[in-house]
Every structure is written in C-alpha cells, then in structure tokens.
Amino acid sequence: MKKSSFIFGTVLLALVNVVVRSLGFIYRIFLSRLIGATAIGLYQMVFPFLMVLITIPTAGIPIAVSKLVAxxxxxxxxxxxxxxLLLALSLGGITSFILSVFVSLKIDFIVNQILxxxxxYYPVLWTIPTIxxxxxxxxxxxxFYGLKEMAPAASAQIIEQFFRIVFVLTYLYYKIPSNPVAAATIAIIGISIGEIAGLLYLVFRFNFKKIITKSHYIRTYSDSSLEIFNHLLFVAVPITLSRLVSVVMQTANSILIPQRLQVAGYSSVAAIETFGKISGMAMPLLYLPFTVTTALVLNIIPNISEQLAINNWKDVEYKSSLALRITLLVAIPTTIIYAIFGHHLAQLxxxxEDVGRYLSIISYGMIFLCMQHTLSGILHGMGKQxxxxxxxxxxMMLQLYCTYFLIPNPRYGINGFFIGFLLATFTIFxxxxxxxxxxxxxxISFMQAVLKPAFASLLMIIAMIYSYQNFYSLSSSNAWSTVVSSIIGGCLYLFILLITKTFDINRLINTIKE
Incomplete structure (x- = not known):
C-alpha cells in the first residue's frame, strides 16, 4: 500500500482531525475547571486576536508550498x-517577523484600544513567539503534503496538541496561578510549547536523503527564484485574502448580530444569548463534517497540482469526482440527522433544546457548505484561487447584507441571519x-452520488427514530437513547451503502493499493 495514495492520505488526515479535535475538546473541559470562567474569558479574548495574526502568514503560504512542491x-x-521550500520559509519568516515587531511596538494600543x-498585556505579549x-x-x-507524505504532518498535529495539553494542565495542577491573568497567560504559553514540539518533530522528519536520491530526482531546468517567488505570491495572496475575509466576517457578525437583534426588539441579554447559542453551540456542530472535507482539501491540492504538471487531465477529473462523491456520502446523512434529530443532539x-432548532435550520446549508469547501480545494489545486x-x-457580501437589513426587521429577527447564511452558502457552492x-x-452519477446515499440516509433516520423511541421507553434517558440510536443508524447507513454498491469495498481497496 503506497502512502501517497489519495484515499490513504484522506483517511489518515480525517482520523488525525478526529483525534486532535477530541483532545482539544477534552482539554477545554479540564482547562475551564482548573482556571475558572474569568481566566477562560481572558483567554478567549486573546485567542481570536492571535488567530487573526497567524492567518496572514499561514493561510495561503502552506497551500502554495503544497501545490508547488507537488x-x-x-x-x-x-x-x-x-x-x-526555502523561498516559502523566507517569505513566512519575513511576514511573521513584521507582525511580531508590530505587536511588540503597539502592544499598549492593542490591549487598551482594540481589546x-x-x-x-502579558497574554498578548506571549502571543509574539507563537506567530x-x-x-x-x-x-x-x-x-510534506506536497511530497504526499501525510504521516509526518499528521503526527506533528497530534504532538502539538499533546505537548500543549501536558504542559498547561501539569503546570496548573502543581502550581495554581494566583490570579486569572496569570492562568490565561499560561494557556497562551502552552500554544507556543505545543507548536515548538510539533516543529521540532517536523524538522527531525525532514528526510534529506529521500529528496536528494538521484534515482528519484534528476536534474532538470528549474525556474528562477524570482519566478518561483511570484508563483508563491500568486497562489498565497488570494487564499490569504479569502481567509482574512472569513475572519473579518466572523468578527462583523459577532458585533452586528447582537446589535441588529436589539433593533428588532430583543433585550441586550436575549440578543447576546441568541448569538452565543448560534455561534458557540450550533455552528461548531455544523462544522463537524469538515473533519473529512478538510482532509480531502489538504490531500487533493497537491494531487491535482502534480497531475496537471504532467497534463494528466483524466486523473484530475477522476480524483475531483471522487472527492465530491466522498463529500456527499458524508454531507447527506449528516444534513438529515441534524435536520430531524438536531433537538435530541443539542439536548444531549x-x-x-432551542439550540437544536437553530441547528436544524442551518443544517439545510450543510451539503452546500461541505461541497463548496471541497470544490475550493479542487480549484486551488488547479490554480484558480x-x-x-x-x-x-x-x-459573504450577500450574508452581510441579510445580517444588516433583515435581522432588524421584527418579521425576520434572527431568521434574517439564517436566510443570509443559506443564500451565501448556496451562492458560493x-x-x-x-x-x-x-x-x-x-x-458523477446522480444515482450513485445522491439518490442512493439519500435513500440510505432516510432508512437510517427512520431506524434512529424507532430505536430512540423504544430505548427511551426502557431507559427514560435522552443521552443513552440518542447514543444507541446514532450507533444503530450509522451502522445501517454503512450497510445499505455496501449492499447497494454505493460504497464498493473492493474498488476502495484497489484504489488504496494504487
């Protein structure tokens, strides 16, 4: 089995995403118990600021490296x-250095005027080395993604999370900080500790011998450094701009939605509470399928770039179609589960339970959300960033328009945001x-990619509802009834995919072996 296999890489990265997210979820639970709500609040104020900073050097450059190395x-x-690699490290180093200097010189302005x-002050100060x-x-x-060696990059993510968790929780357990500011600072320092561990591992795994082996690589004409640098910028700048727009939109929504809800007649507390339930509770569940689509995107960009370099359009079409079919296999059942079973999941x-109502509404955009994510990865691989x-x-302009003009209308209220979200998601898709x-x-066969998964999903949800009702009548526990019915439904969905040959196990094994 080749480790460069498209399916192998996708499965590996998807499993790693599950592990990393699970560790992060557990870490948040223990962290909140150790440092308290005030320290968590301070940490949450600094963390989005750090995300904005690192978006600039990390959103587009790594994708450009993956594409060009492939x-x-x-x-x-x-x-x-x-x-x-060297030009990307130079570009990333210069960009991060400028950002670090900016934060160092303007730290008083940042903490007093922006935050x-x-x-x-000290939590922001400790974000500087992290950049x-x-x-x-x-x-x-x-x-490593560009070389189609997924294992080192995947292992590094787990190592980062592990060292971060061990450092922070161990420190807090043996030496409880005297105040919330110190506790929040330790949590910020933990990010750097984890990233250092992951970076050292990647440097250690940097396999020079494999790259310079003459049997694998022959001397050919190479573009000049200036040409490669221009290629890097051509790929990185639009992607970075897109990510920045996403960050700005999230920030704008966090400001505008509570304000416009108050215009519609909501109280200040009700407006903030409604926004919190949507952005902090419903949305994270909506993005769970991105565990798979993110793995697809990271994997398909270098694969498509590699095949385009040798004009293998047939393979590009095959892998693009395969990625979209896999996306639908995940998105269709998840959409139906959230739409019908959302109330039970939110309660669990x-x-x-009202979070479930919000989840059920926005779930209708999940198929388009997942598809647009995978489509963007394919287009990035083709150089259409x-x-x-x-x-x-x-x-996003369409969503912002609906947020600003529809939410204040009492006829729509928070539904104005949902309308904007669904319209924007479908438009981008x-x-x-x-x-x-x-x-x-x-x-892509409509029967294989849409109708069969939809049929399997409907049978799955019927089985889930029936098993939930029966198990609840015996246990009177929403939690256990939801878990058991979800397991039964998931197994039935996979079984139907196999018997209808929507999911061909033999073809999958052969694809992995390619």
Whole structure:
C-alpha cells in the first residue's frame, strides 16, 4: 500500500482531525475547571486576536508550498523543490517577523484600544513567539503534503496538541496561578510549547536523503527564484485574502448580530444569548463534517497540482469526482440527522433544546457548505484561487447584507441571519461548481452520488427514530437513547451503502493499493 495514495492520505488526515479535535475538546473541559470562567474569558479574548495574526502568514503560504512542491516533484525537479521550500520559509519568516515587531511596538494600543482590557498585556505579549513558530510549522506541513507524505504532518498535529495539553494542565495542577491573568497567560504559553514540539518533530522528519536520491530526482531546468517567488505570491495572496475575509466576517457578525437583534426588539441579554447559542453551540456542530472535507482539501491540492504538471487531465477529473462523491456520502446523512434529530443532539450535548432548532435550520446549508469547501480545494489545486476568492467574497457580501437589513426587521429577527447564511452558502457552492465545470468534466452519477446515499440516509433516520423511541421507553434517558440510536443508524447507513454498491469495498481497496 503506497502512502501517497489519495484515499490513504484522506483517511489518515480525517482520523488525525478526529483525534486532535477530541483532545482539544477534552482539554477545554479540564482547562475551564482548573482556571475558572474569568481566566477562560481572558483567554478567549486573546485567542481570536492571535488567530487573526497567524492567518496572514499561514493561510495561503502552506497551500502554495503544497501545490508547488507537488508540481516540482512530478517533474522530478530536486532543485525546484528546495527553492520552493526555502523561498516559502523566507517569505513566512519575513511576514511573521513584521507582525511580531508590530505587536511588540503597539502592544499598549492593542490591549487598551482594540481589546479594551489592560489585564491582557502579558497574554498578548506571549502571543509574539507563537506567530513565527506556527508559521514555520505550517510551511513544513505544507511541504510534506506536497511530497504526499501525510504521516509526518499528521503526527506533528497530534504532538502539538499533546505537548500543549501536558504542559498547561501539569503546570496548573502543581502550581495554581494566583490570579486569572496569570492562568490565561499560561494557556497562551502552552500554544507556543505545543507548536515548538510539533516543529521540532517536523524538522527531525525532514528526510534529506529521500529528496536528494538521484534515482528519484534528476536534474532538470528549474525556474528562477524570482519566478518561483511570484508563483508563491500568486497562489498565497488570494487564499490569504479569502481567509482574512472569513475572519473579518466572523468578527462583523459577532458585533452586528447582537446589535441588529436589539433593533428588532430583543433585550441586550436575549440578543447576546441568541448569538452565543448560534455561534458557540450550533455552528461548531455544523462544522463537524469538515473533519473529512478538510482532509480531502489538504490531500487533493497537491494531487491535482502534480497531475496537471504532467497534463494528466483524466486523473484530475477522476480524483475531483471522487472527492465530491466522498463529500456527499458524508454531507447527506449528516444534513438529515441534524435536520430531524438536531433537538435530541443539542439536548444531549448542551442541555439546550432551542439550540437544536437553530441547528436544524442551518443544517439545510450543510451539503452546500461541505461541497463548496471541497470544490475550493479542487480549484486551488488547479490554480484558480483568484476565482474562488471572488466567489467567496460575493457570497459573504450577500450574508452581510441579510445580517444588516433583515435581522432588524421584527418579521425576520434572527431568521434574517439564517436566510443570509443559506443564500451565501448556496451562492458560493454554485459559483465554485460553475467555475470548475468550465475547466473539467465531472464524472458523477446522480444515482450513485445522491439518490442512493439519500435513500440510505432516510432508512437510517427512520431506524434512529424507532430505536430512540423504544430505548427511551426502557431507559427514560435522552443521552443513552440518542447514543444507541446514532450507533444503530450509522451502522445501517454503512450497510445499505455496501449492499447497494454505493460504497464498493473492493474498488476502495484497489484504489488504496494504487
């Protein structure tokens, strides 16, 4: 079994995403118990600021590295691979250095005028080393993705999370900070500790011998450093801009939604509570399928780039179609579960049944949300990142319009946000699909990709409802009834996929062995 297999890499990264997210979820529970609500609040104020900072050097550059390294690898161009990596590290290093200097010089302005809390001085101060560490770590992961060696990059993510958790929880357990500010600072320092561990592992796994072996790489013509640098910028800048738009939109929504709800007649407390239930409870559940689509995107970008370098359009079309079919296999049942079973899940996880109503509404956009994510990855691999950025901005403008003008109308209220979210999600999906179909022909059977998974999903949800009712009548426990019915439904869904040959196990094994 080749470790460069598209399916193998996707499965590996998906499993790693599950492990990392699970560790992160457990970590948050223990952290909140050890440092308390005030310290968590301070940490949550600094963390989004840090995410904005690291978005600039890490959103586009690692993807550009993955794409360009895959291209040079397909051409057996050793010199080109080295140039891409060195130039990317230089670009990332310069960008992170400028950001670090900016934060250092403007830290008083940041904590007093932007974050509006002087207590955040030391937590913000300790974000400075994190910027460069995360940048270099992300670029090296992109390098391994480009070589189609998923194991080092995947292992590094687990190591980062593990060392971060061990450092923070061990420190807090043996030496409880005297105040919430110190506790929040330790949590911020833990991010750097974890990233350092992951970066050292990636450096250790940097296998020079494999890259320079003449049997694998021959000397060919290589673009000049300036040309490669221009290629890096051409790929990285639009993707970075798209991510920044996403961050800005999240920030705008966090400000606008509570304000516009108050205009619609909500009290200040009700407005904040409603926004919190949507953004902090319903949305994280909605993005759970991104565990799979993120793995697909990270894997498909270097695969498509590699095949385009040798003009293998047939393989590009095959892998693009396969990625979209896998996305639908995950998105269709999840959409139906959230739409019908959302109330039970929300009650089980959060203890708030009204969160389930919000989840059920936004779940209708899940198929389009997952599809647009995978489509953007395919287009990035094809070098169409400018088109995806324009598509994304157009969709987000539509959502912002609905947020600003529909929410204040008492006729719509918070439903104005849902309308904007669903319209924006569908618009971005449609524009990305149209863009892709202008360049390649997708080989997707509607029967195999949509109707059979939908049929299996309907039988699954019927089994879940029936088993939930019967088990609840015996146990009177919503938690256990939801868990048992979910397991039964999931197993039935996979079984139906197998017997209807929607999911061909023999073909899957052969694909992995390719």
């Amino acid at each position: 291209k040079e690898k397909s051409l057996h161009n050793r010199e080109g691979i080295y140039k891409v 509006k809390n002087p207590d955040l 460069s560490i995360v940048t270099f770590s992300s670029i090296l992961r992109g390098f 996880i959060y203890g708030h 400018i088109a995806t950025t324009i598509n994304y901005i157009l969709g 449609a524009l990305n699909l149209i863009t892709l179909m202008r360049h390649i022909k997708l080989n």
